[in-house]
Amino acid sequence: MCRTVVAEVVKVTEFEVVVVGGGAAGLSGALMLARARRSVVVVDAGEPRNAPASGVHGLLGFDGIAPGELLARGRAEVRRYGGLLERGLVESAVRDADGFAVGLADGRVLRARRLLVTTGLVDELPDIPGLRARWGRDVVHCPYCHGWEIRDQAVGVLATGPMSAHQALLFSQWSGDVRYFTRDQALTDEQARQLAVRGVQVVEGEVAGLEVVGDRLTGVRLADGTVVARDAVAVASRMVARAGFLAGLGLRATEHPMGERVAADQVGRTAVPGVWVAGNVTDPSAQVGAAAAAGALAAAHLNADLITADLVAAGVG
Structure with missing residues (x-):
């Protein structure tokens, strides 16, 4: 499902989808994609917005669960279906042929046909x-x-x-x-x-x-x-999307009544073909349940988009 090339200095790994951000939206999207038999990796910097909270509330079936426990369960589910998880900070994303090259702070480069960005936001107080x-x-x-x-x-x-x-x-x-x-x-x-x-x-x-x-x-x-x-x-904090690394794709956060967000349509498709967003990076007011649902929805449409692209490449799209 994925091909890894080990160079002397930088390891370059190719996937169908790179999910940037490993919170509720990212893990939910990765779970949907892995179950769709897509090669997917979740890259997470390990800085969840809700880390200081004692529990996640209003989440049906999991009310009061510790944020760390919820994420641990999500990671295990993604791994169960073959999805990979990498700890790292994404610093750049650029076009690479008909896909994307995602640069990490440690020098690694991940290549993908599609990106699902679920990096959340920063609360400015x-x-x-x-x-x-x-x-x-x-x-x-x-x-x-x-x-x-x-x-x-x-x-x-x-x-x-x-x-x-x-x-x-x-x-x-x-x-x-x-x-x-x-x-x-x-x-x-x-x-x-x-x-x-x-x-x-x-x-x-x-x-x-x-x-x-x-x-x-x-x-x-x-x-x-x-x-x-x-x-x-x-x-009420000013909520600012973690989206600076998308500048190389010409995609930037725009003003929102609550701060800044990355604009997208109702299924998470951005103005840049091949880039989807879900969760607080595009919907600052989304709670954990809504973010997870948005991640799953974006992933389903992203999977369909890949199928369409394959049909077009075969001359039958």
């Missing part, structure tokens, strides 16, 4: 002391991922952009004690009315940092020294 260190623990972003775990607690929502007031409204479904920290960003009259109706209190002023006692978040500290007691903090 406001420059507030203490925020990053507690990310995924008691500093969260998604009410559907973390709302149940912080239900009935004192929740603070930090303004970071136009969607932050909406985020506060959502968290008010899980707690009756939600405070919205404006960070000196103006609210519209409508937003102020909506927050009031949902019982969300508005706290004016800039946020200087988080208050932590021992290993427990205890509050939000304002620039004037005031500390507002809070058990958990929600913040």
Whole structure:
């Protein structure tokens, strides 16, 4: 299913599909492709976005599973059908005849007829002391991922952009004690009315940092020294697709209300023929289940595309 050529310095391996990124979307896509008897390799840098989280929630049949355990199960399933997994950082992707050459940081080059990019995204957080260190623990972003775990607690929502007031409204479904920290960003009259109706209190002023006692978040500290007691903090990150390595193909992330994404159609096909995307790299709001489903869908269409290409090459397409 795959052919390996060992050179003196660089090992070049040829596959039908290289999957870049080994999260839920990538492993799901690789599983579909391996079951379709395609030679496939998943290249993963080992930096899953949800690594700080204690569990994956809202995933039917696996609610609460540790992120690492879910990925371990997925890797085992891909291997069961002959798919390969490689640890490595992809630094470049370029056209190579009728396929692609994928360059890794360690000098290896993988060649493929098609690419499935599932590299996810990076969460860019406001420059507030203490925020990053507690990310995924008691500093969260998604009410559907973390709302149940912080239900009935004192929740603070930090303004970071136009969607932050909406985020506060959502968290008010899980707690009756939600405070919205404006960070000196103006609210519209409508937003102020909506927050009031949902019982969300508005706290004016800039946020200087988080208050932590021992290993427990205890509050939000304002620039004037005031500390507002809070058990958990929600913040909307700017979500930026991990897609810089695609520049050599002329494919770049574009602006999105939540940050940046790689644009694609409903099945993951990008503007560059032969390149598919799935998961958070193209849909920043996708939870684990949705990302996995998108990976499977993209893989199915990618497999059909390869069949079509073979028919065309045989003169019957």
